[in-house]
Amino acid sequence: MMTLKRHLLLISNSTLHGGGYLEHCQEHIQKFLGVQVKRVLFVPYALHDRDDYARTARQKFESLGYGLDSIHEAVDPVEAVQKSEAIFIGGGNTFRLLKALYDNGLIPAIRKRVFEDGIPYIGSSAGTNVATVSINTTNDMPIVYPPSLLALGLVAFNINPHYLDADVNSRHMGETREQRISQYHEEPDTPPVLGFREGCMLLVEGNKATLLGKTKARLFLRDKEPTEHEPGHDFSFLLDY
């Protein structure tokens, strides 16, 4: 197998209950970016108010010792990606985010930067969804219609961020998260889905993938029973599944 340069940190969610923005994962972000990276290119497309979102992200990354440029302030977004040292795509609505990535011609540009040039990519929530094969397993409302559900394909599986266990006391009759993922796997040729409970993240370094964080992940494979995995688990086999 060819060794890929890919460096990814895929986070389930930016904020944990009772904590601040990116607080639960800030040490992982620092360790991941290291001291080489000086500035991060932020993609705020998943929220409507991009200025406000960029302010929040800038404040956080500056407190961690990194400069932050927001792609929505760049004259040429593709060029901004080509010149970036590292990319962070934040959460919000996944459909809105993916549509903006397509509209701005960023899908091939980001793929090239990650796969060929090996710059670090951080995604949180919707930013994690778009890093996978497709956004077929997002929880978000389809408030806009992207030209495809296929996403960046930085890994060969899908992720369900904010994974929620069924609430046995609920009287609500909507499908549980597990039922929804299982409906996805009723469709032909669907890839594995990693259910990331809030607090989960996945570190991908080349062909090695490791679960980080404080919560377990739930793995769904087509025609198999779901399985539970502790932080530290090696998910490298999924990269080539």
Next chain:
Amino acid sequence: MMTLKRHLLLISNSTLHGGGYLEHCQEHIQKFLGVQVKRVLFVPYALHDRDDYARTARQKFESLGYGLDSIHEAVDPVEAVQKSEAIFIGGGNTFRLLKALYDNGLIPAIRKRVFEDGIPYIGSSAGTNVATVSINTTNDMPIVYPPSLLALGLVAFNINPHYLDADVNSRHMGETREQRISQYHEEPDTPPVLGFREGCMLLVEGNKATLLGKTKARLFLRDKEPTEHEPGHDFSFLLDY
């Protein structure tokens, strides 16, 4: 305003906690279909196992005094719609349902039958979603990619079935339903959204729309505060909004 022949019964959900399939709305269904209708055409596309779904629906409708034909057993689905006396589209995954409606060329066929020929249309959950302008406010996972999110457009607004109030005790950080609908209304030219709590249904007779059922509905208009409405409320103004 031209008077339309349209007769719709749009139900939030087929099953209430602790009840049987279509039990909470069966008297409304009988009153709506009346004694003229002998057979109902069922559309089971929202679930994977269409045979099983048709059995469940047939059993229920036969117990209410109606025959049921499932469209998936018809040689020509368009012809089945053209010959139908009444249509019932059941719940499941809204993306899968809408894609199958498009794949089988049924969007214009059903619109014609409802608007021009005035046959009764019953939708439940996903079947209610596809009766509206678009499926932009479904709760479902986008497990397949329909050629458009535009739906049957039998009414000029959208519905969010299984509407859920925010759980103030939750530690989960995913967006609340209200936040999701409000993100939809951040997009330009988006129509009103009726949040249907489980147990809600809307009866549309021509240009008159009335909320039925046991639970309140929550109305979301762009740039306005949401409002609460009791069963019996006249929503006719929304038909022309």
